[in-house]
Amino acid sequence: MNSNRTISRPGEEFATLAGGCFWCLEAVYDQINGVQSVESGYTGGADDTPTYEAVCEGHTGHAEAVRVTFDPAQISYRELLEIFFVIHDPTTLNRQGNDVGTQYRSAIFYHSPTQRQTAEAVVAAFQQEKIYPDPIVTQIAPAMTWYEAEAYHQEYFARNPLQGYCQFVVGPKVAKFRKQFVARLKA
DSSP states (O other), X not given: OBOXXXXXXXXXXXXXXXXXXHHHHHHHHTTBTTEEEEEEEEESSSOSSOOXXXXXXXXXXXXXXXXXXXXXXXXXXXXXXXXXXXXXXXXXXXXXXXXXXXXXXXXXEESSHHHHHHHHHHHHHHHXXXXXXXXXXXXXEEOOOOEEOOGGGTTHHHHOTTSHHIIIIIHHHHHHHHHHTGGGBOO
């Protein structure tokens, strides 16, 4: 479903991020104070009717991504990006763990010139601080048409915590986030 609402309402902004499997990102961002909603979906490709199967095959050019709607008075875009760089590996080109292909790339899809500048500044800071031993390969690109993923992908971790992938891949990322960003958790 094309859900290309690009104009935020008062008190909200969008952050569109790709960092491998969208289930991992959604599970983390759902827990952050100031985040109003998180949708799993597809962006960054050329096909105007992406499906999970087509995206997974790597033929559409889309990345699995999340669109985070947040209140900038409660959490800044910069803070969302700092969390993003901790919960995935931004140094592996088109790969997160065993997930391989451009659909699993690390990418920030900015919605304004200010978001672009912030993304570039965060990447530069992480590079300068040598947080990772390898260079950051995260793509920074303008936000493109957003396609919400199929309903069964939404809130996947919350609905399927005992599923194998959730236990061994998503769960550890959520635990890492909860440990490192305890002050950012929703009450």
